[in-house]
Amino acid sequence: MAVATKSEKIQRLAELTAVSETSTGASLWREAFRRLKSSKMAIVGAVIIVLFVLIAVVGPFLAPYSPSAQTWRGEVFPNQGKFVGARDGNWFGLDHLGRDLFSRMLVGARQTLLVGIVATLIGLVAGFVIGIVSGAAATLGGDTGRRIDSVIMRFIDMMLALPSLLLAVSIAAVMGQSLTTVMIAVGVVQVPVFARLLRGSMLAQGNADYVLAAQSLGVRKRRIVLSQILPNSLSPVIVQATLSLATAIIEAAALSYLGLGNPDPAIPEWGVMLAQAQRFFSYAPAMAVYPAVGIIITALGFTLLGEAMREALDPKLRG
Amino acid sequence: MSLLTVDELTVTFGGRGRKESRAVDGISFEVDQGQVVGLVGESGCGKSVTSLALMGLLPAKGLTIGGRAEFDGTDLFTMSPSARRDLRGSEMAMIFQDPLSSLNPVVPIGVQVTEILERHRGMKGEAARKEAAHLLDRVGIPDPTRRLKEYPHQLSGGMRQRALIAMAVACAPRLLIADEPTTALDVTIQAQILELLKELVDQEGTALLMITHDLGVVAGLCDQVNVLYAGKVVESAGRRELFAHPTHPYAHGLLGSIPRLDAPRGEPLNPIRGSINDRIAWADGCAFAPRCDRYEMGCLTGTPELGEPRAAGHQVRCVNPVLDDAKAEEVPA
Amino acid sequence: MLRLVVRRLLQLIPTLLGLSVLLFLWLDRLPGGPASAILGERATEAEVARINRALGLDQPIYVQYWRFLKRIFEGDLGTSVQTGQPVTDEFFLRFPATVELSLLAMLIAVAIGIPLGYLAARKRGGWLDVSAVSGSLVGICIPVFFLGLILKEVLAVKLGFFPSYGRLDTGINATEVTGFAVLDGVLTGEFDASWNAIHHLILPAVTLASIPLAVIVRMTRASVLEVQDEDYVRTAQAKGLKRSVVRGRHVLRNALLPVITSVGLLTGSLLSGAVLTESVFSFNGIGNFIKTSIDGRDYPVLVGFIMFIAMVYVLINLLVDLAYSIIDPRVRVH
Numbered sequence: 001m002a003v004a005t006k007s008e009k010i011q012r013l014a015e016l017t018a019v020s021e022t023s024t025g026a027s028l029w030r031e032a033f034r035r036l037k038s039s040k041m042a043i044v045g046a047v048i049i050v051l052f053v054l055i056a057v058v059g060p061f062l063a064p065y066s067p068s069a070q071t072w073r074g075e076v077f078p079n080q081g082k083f084v085g086a087r088d089g090n091w092f093g094l095d096h097l098g099r100d101l102f103s104r105m106l107v108g109a110r111q112t113l114l115v116g117i118v119a120t121l122i123g124l125v126a127g128f129v130i131g132i133v134s135g136a137a138a139t140l141g142g143d144t145g146r147r148i149d150s151v152i153m154r155f156i157d158m159m160l161a162l163p164s165l166l167l168a169v170s171i172a173a174v175m176g177q178s179l180t181t182v183m184i185a186v187g188v189v190q191v192p193v194f195a196r197l198l199r200g201s202m203l204a205q206g207n208a209d210y211v212l213a214a215q216s217l218g219v220r221k222r223r224i225v226l227s228q229i230l231p232n233s234l235s236p237v238i239v240q241a242t243l244s245l246a247t248a249i250i251e252a253a254a255l256s257y258l259g260l261g262n263p264d265p266a267i268p269e270w271g272v273m274l275a276q277a278q279r280f281f282s283y284a285p286a287m288a289v290y291p292a293v294g295i296i297i298t299a300l301g302f303t304l305l306g307e308a309m310r311e312a313l314d315p316k317l318r319g
Numbered sequence: 320m321s322l323l324t325v326d327e328l329t330v331t332f333g334g335r336g337r338k339e340s341r342a343v344d345g346i347s348f349e350v351d352q353g354q355v356v357g358l359v360g361e362s363g364c365g366k367s368v369t370s371l372a373l374m375g376l377l378p379a380k381g382l383t384i385g386g387r388a389e390f391d392g393t394d395l396f397t398m399s400p401s402a403r404r405d406l407r408g409s410e411m412a413m414i415f416q417d418p419l420s421s422l423n424p425v426v427p428i429g430v431q432v433t434e435i436l437e438r439h440r441g442m443k444g445e446a447a448r449k450e451a452a453h454l455l456d457r458v459g460i461p462d463p464t465r466r467l468k469e470y471p472h473q474l475s476g477g478m479r480q481r482a483l484i485a486m487a488v489a490c491a492p493r494l495l496i497a498d499e500p501t502t503a504l505d506v507t508i509q510a511q512i513l514e515l516l517k518e519l520v521d522q523e524g525t526a527l528l529m530i531t532h533d534l535g536v537v538a539g540l541c542d543q544v545n546v547l548y549a550g551k552v553v554e555s556a557g558r559r560e561l562f563a564h565p566t567h568p569y570a571h572g573l574l575g576s577i578p579r580l581d582a583p584r585g586e587p588l589n590p591i592r593g594s595i596n597d598r599i600a601w602a603d604g605c606a607f608a609p610r611c612d613r614y615e616m617g618c619l620t621g622t623p624e625l626g627e628p629r630a631a632g633h634q635v636r637c638v639n640p641v642l643d644d645a646k647a648e649e650v651p652a
Numbered sequence: 653m654l655r656l657v658v659r660r661l662l663q664l665i666p667t668l669l670g671l672s673v674l675l676f677l678w679l680d681r682l683p684g685g686p687a688s689a690i691l692g693e694r695a696t697e698a699e700v701a702r703i704n705r706a707l708g709l710d711q712p713i714y715v716q717y718w719r720f721l722k723r724i725f726e727g728d729l730g731t732s733v734q735t736g737q738p739v740t741d742e743f744f745l746r747f748p749a750t751v752e753l754s755l756l757a758m759l760i761a762v763a764i765g766i767p768l769g770y771l772a773a774r775k776r777g778g779w780l781d782v783s784a785v786s787g788s789l790v791g792i793c794i795p796v797f798f799l800g801l802i803l804k805e806v807l808a809v810k811l812g813f814f815p816s817y818g819r820l821d822t823g824i825n826a827t828e829v830t831g832f833a834v835l836d837g838v839l840t841g842e843f844d845a846s847w848n849a850i851h852h853l854i855l856p857a858v859t860l861a862s863i864p865l866a867v868i869v870r871m872t873r874a875s876v877l878e879v880q881d882e883d884y885v886r887t888a889q890a891k892g893l894k895r896s897v898v899r900g901r902h903v904l905r906n907a908l909l910p911v912i913t914s915v916g917l918l919t920g921s922l923l924s925g926a927v928l929t930e931s932v933f934s935f936n937g938i939g940n941f942i943k944t945s946i947d948g949r950d951y952p953v954l955v956g957f958i959m960f961i962a963m964v965y966v967l968i969n970l971l972v973d974l975a976y977s978i979i980d981p982r983v984r985v986h
Contacts, residue, residue: 012619013609016599158670161962165924169946170678170958246793253795254928258946274798278932281801282809292798299793307789376889407892415890420883423902425909425981434901435891470981486891 032235035312042308048301056113059106064089065099067107068266073098083284092290095273096280104268105290111262111269112249112298115183119248120241122187127194128237130156134195135202140222153199156192164189165254172260179262179269186251190244197240201233235313242306246299253295270294321349322391322526323373323494329385330368330377342368344550344601345386348543350494353524357537357558359573360547363595366530367416369547370496373528374413375403390494409439412487416499418479422471428455428482429467432489439490454485458515477508481515488519495520498530513539534573538562546570549598549606552625556633566628566635566642568613605638613639656977660970671962675955676720680713729956734948739956742941747960748831749819750937752849753930754922756857758915761864766911769872770904776877784869791866796925800859800932807855814855817934824848856933860925864918871914875907882906909980916972920965 036042065071075084076098084094092101130152138149159167168185175181205211205225214224253271255261261272270291277288330343343365350356358366371377372384373395388395390411395403415421423431432451436442442450448467455463458481471479480500487495497516501509517540520527529541537544537558544561546554546569554567565571572591591610598606604619605611611618617638625634628642723729729739772784808816819833820826826845829836834853837846879885880903888902923939930939938957945953977983 009614009616012616013599013614016603016608016619154666154670158667158674160920161667161671161966162958163920163924163961163965165927166942166958166961169927169942170954173946173951173954174678250793250795254797254924257795257797257928258931258943260946274795278797278801281805285805288798288801292795295795295798296790296793300790303789303793374890376886404892404894407890409892413890415883415887417883421887423884423888423906425905425979426901427981430901434893434897438891438893438897472982483887486887 029235032309032312036308039308039312041304042312045301045304045306045308048297049305052109052298052301053113055106056110059109063100063103063106065103067099067104067268069100070098071100078280078283081280081283083280083287085284085286093284093286095287096276096284101287101290104273105270105294108268108270108273108291109294111179111267112252112271112295115179115186115252115269115271116245116249116298116302118183119186119252120190120244122184123190123244123248124194124237124241126187127191127196128198130191131195131198132202135199135206136222136225138199139202139206139225149199152195156195159188159192164251165258168251168255169258169260172255177260177263179264179267182252182255182261182271185255185260186248189251190248193240193244194237197236198233201236205232235309239306239310239313242302242309246302246306249295249299249302322352322354323350323528324389325349325369325373325386326388327386328369328372328388330365330372330382331385332382341550343372346545346547346550346552347386348545348552348555350526350528352493353520353526354543355520355527355529355541357529357531357541357544358547359531359534359537359544361532361595364547365550366547367498370413370498370528370530374407374411374496375400376413405439408435408492409490410492411494411496412490412492414480414483414487414495414497414500417503418476418483419471419503421483422479424471427468427470428474432467432482432486435486435489450489451485454489455482458482458485458488458519459511460485476504477511480504480508480512484512484515484519488523488525491523492525494526494528496528496530499532501533501536502531516540534577546573549595549601551601551606551622551636552634553607553636554634555625560630560633564629564633566633566640567607567637568611568639568641569607571641572612605636613641615639657974660973664966664970667966668963671959672721672724673717675959676717679720679951679955680716724959729959730952732945732953733950734944734953739952742953743938743957743960745831746936746938746941749833749935750923750926750930750939752832752834753853753856753860753935753937754919754926756853757860757922757925758864758918760857760861761868761918762915764861765865765868766872766908769869769911770876770907772869773873773876773880781873784873788866788869791862794862795928796859796862797928797932799862800856800929803855803859804932815852816855819852819936820845820848821852852935856929856935859932860922860929863921863925864915867914867918867921868911871911872907875910876903879903879907909976912976912979913972916969919968923961923965 072084072090072094076082076094076096078096083096084090084098086093090100090102092105095101095104134149134152134156137145137152139145141148162170168189171185171188172181175184202225205228206221211221211224211228215221249271252261252269253274256269256271256275257278259275261275262269273291274288274295277284277291281288326347328343328346329341331339331341333339346365346369348356348358358369360366368377373388375395377384384396386396390406395406398406422428429448429451432454433442433447436447436450440450451467452463455466460466460478460481466474466478466482471482474482480503484500495516500516501512504512513536516527519525527540529536531537541558544556544558545552546561546567548569554561554565554570556564556566561570562574565574569591572589575589576591578588593610597609599608599619600606601622604621605614605623608614608618615638623636623638625636627633628635628637628640727740729743731738732742735742768780768784772781775781804816808814815821824845826833826836826842826849827840829839833849834846837843837849884906885898885902888898893902926937926939927942928939929935930937931943934940938961941953942957944950945957
């Protein structure tokens with residue numbers, strides 16, 4: 001056996017161990033993103049969303065005609081069941097008032113996206129605040145805090161006791177027909193979902209062992225819990241928000257169907273278009289199918305991405 | 320002839336484009352009728368995978384099993400799944416580490432005991448219930464008839480493990496595999512459970528394959544001990560021989576790392592450096608080399624072979640074994 | 653058990669009281685206030701003033717709320733603007749229809765969803781799994797009323813396999829006993845009426861089942877996948893039990909627990925869906941009446957029906973919780 005110096009031995013060992021070294025240092029987020037990139041679901045979802053946002057942004061500029069101009073009014077007779085289908089210049093055909101359906105779809109994408117985003121934001125922000133107040137009261141406020149928390153949670157239970165659509169209907173009925181109404185009504189429905197998410201996250205923080213450990217070292221519990229909520233609840237909130245965008249778009253369409261959508265003809269929105277088209281479904285199914293397919297594909301995009309993110313972030317599914 | 324003969328068993332995870340990793344890397348050992356054999360090592364050394372492979376409880380996909388394992392002369396790995404199921408629970412049975420998660424939370428204890436009697440001993444109804452109560456009584460569960468109606472969460476940790484043992488011995492198996500049966504229990508309960516296992520093995524002449532990281536368990540129970548490291552047996556000997564003369568630096572370190580009450584005050588503990596993740600591939604040399612105090616350049620030229628440097632029947636896989644007994648004297652025999 | 657029921661019932665009281673406050677304030681905030689809610693929008697000022705006096709609207713708000721509450725307890729929820737009938741009567745007239753529809757929809761969702769989700773999990777990654785998962789994802793993205801519209805147009809109007817609207821054909825002679833059309837037919841021996849009612853129920857029920865079905869498939873699949881890897885399943889296999897016993901007693905029994913909870917929560921979306929589905933198929937239940945009440949600004953009906961529906965929803969979830977505590981021994985002890 002050759003006599004080796006200590007440094008040679010260490011060197012040789014380092015070479016051999018370097019090979020078997022695995023990438024252990026990857027952070028949760030980087031890992032999740034890597035999984036997301038390799039998920040077909042996520043890619044399909046992301047592509048749909050990018051396309052949809054693109055249409056929403058540039059669509060109105062590309063629209064060949066004004067979405068509200070009843071240019072071909074004289075060619076369409078809804079009462080007699082006479083409609084105009086796809087043809088040169090009107091690629092999707094005309095609606096029941098002689099407007100260009102293709103242009104309305106392009107312009108409508110922006111409104112649909114807007115309804116989805118604003119509604120989700122309303123739900124997110126309000127839910128966030130309620131959730132944090134409730135969670136903070138429960139974890140930091142002692143007996144009084146716990147009482148405050150249980151009152152808030154009763155209120156949330158109450159909101160959940162109403163089927164979401166009926167809750168939205170009630171709100172819309174008070175506020176009258178408008179785009180804002182739809183956004184608020186759909187947004188309010190999302191509030192309990194986000195509130196529970198945040199509160200749950202906070203309670204989990206409050207009971208975590210490391211909080212106890214830090215507390216025993218003299219760190220204020222409030223500081224730990226508050227500084228940890230945001231980073232720790234960020235991923236579930238993003239997942240929920242993505243999924244909520246899909247629900248919001250579908251729910252807005254349902255409100256439109258119930259006659260509570262935006263009545264302004266100059267601002268087309270897919271949900272309203274679909275709702276208006278259902279009366280003429282037997283004669284001109286295309287009028288309903290275009291906005292419906294638009295809604296379904298968009299909602300699917302957000303759902304796919306949201307579900308893929310949920311899977312990527314779930315430690316149990318990682319392996 | 321041995322009851323169980325394991326020959327060059329390998330279990331490889333991954334493959335098909337994924338990175339392969341070999342959890343069990345050519346393990347061979349034997350268990351004789353009525354013998355208690357220990358598989359000892361740190362978590363990640365492949366001991367649990369070995370036991371699951373022998374029971375046929377590894378998932379069907381995502382891994383490959385190599386080598387042979389013969390139970391009473393028949394090859395376990397070429398057996399049909401249904402023949403294997405007939406064997407499981409009746410001829411060979413297993414006890415798991417975590418008694419709470421190993422019991423079905425929504426099924427009464429009684430049903431979980433009688434189902435095995437129905438399956439292998441053809442018992443039904445009242446007869447099965449009576450036998451189940453008898454089994455619970457035998458493993459030291461008081462008031463067995465009442466316990467039969469209860470659910471796992473209503474039992475204490477020790478009771479749960481007793482119930483699992485009752486299920487395992489229900490059909491008087493010839494081989495019992497116990498995978499860390501005491502790890503999840505309180506120390507006082509641990510001793511009781513080990514006592515119970517010993518008793519059952521002695522009375523019935525059941526062979527026991529004891530899987531553990533706890534040298535105390537080995538010292539109290541096993542006839543033959545196999546020390547595992549990174550998927551390979553690194554040392555194999557009778558209990559007395561191993562404790563008297565641990566020869567592989569890993570086994571030597573394991574025994575040396577046990578704190579001793581009779582050591583002088585202020586004497587430092589002797590842990591083994593690093594963790595099982597600090598290793599090299601067996602193909603490159605000895606996997607233990609990065610943590611070994613006795614490591615030489617010669618340790619890095621291919622897998623060391625099992626040899627018998629000290630005594631016949633005492634196998635050691637090491638290029639530079641501990642043969643001077645100076646240090647080993649500190650270790651209790 | 654009884655104590656649990658009582659405690660849960662007592663817990664309902666604050667929820668329902670809060671709801672009544674909400675609805676009271678809502679009614680108060682409606683365009684035109686309660687007077688026009690009662691009289692409709694065509695009321696003259698004199699009429700409004702008379703109603704306001706009659707309702708005691710000149711009194712403090714808590715007095716008004718107290719009266720509102722008292723009326724609710726007396727079962728008086730006002731009268732429908734559309735029909736002039738008491739709201740309570742209108743509700744119970746239509747309730748059986750919606751129950752019948754929802755039950756059938758839930759039956760479809762459970763009967764297909766649980767086996768499908770289970771098989772998908774068993775053959776994870778196989779064609780059945782992939783199609784079940786993608787199907788359920790698409791399922792929750794289709795607006796319920798659009799699905800109903802398509803089914804109605806294709807299967808009822810174009811192909812004529814099913815009737816396209818209503819609960820019974822006009823020519824059918826059906827005696828009403830309970831209000832449940834299918835049950836009544838069986839009770840009175842008018843089996844053709846029963847059959848006719850079922851025929852009318854199928855398309856709306858399938859439409860209504862779409863979302864619960866999608867959710868149950870995914871829940872069951874996820875739950876089975878999780879339970880499959882549990883230690884106790886491994887124990888069951890180590891006992892050499894037959895595959896059917898391992899799958900039935902050890903996998904399914906545990907995997908279905910969370911699915912049962914979700915069935916309770918799904919009744920909420922079922923009631924939402926009923927509003928849309930019933931109006932697509934002109935199915936004369938609660939949902940359809942809510943839709944016409946929205947169109948006709950029939951606020952007393954909206955308030956009353958929402959109150960009833962919230963109560964039904966809360967009670968169903970109470971029942972599901974109780975059922976759960978019977979099935980899961982771990983909950984039973986507390």
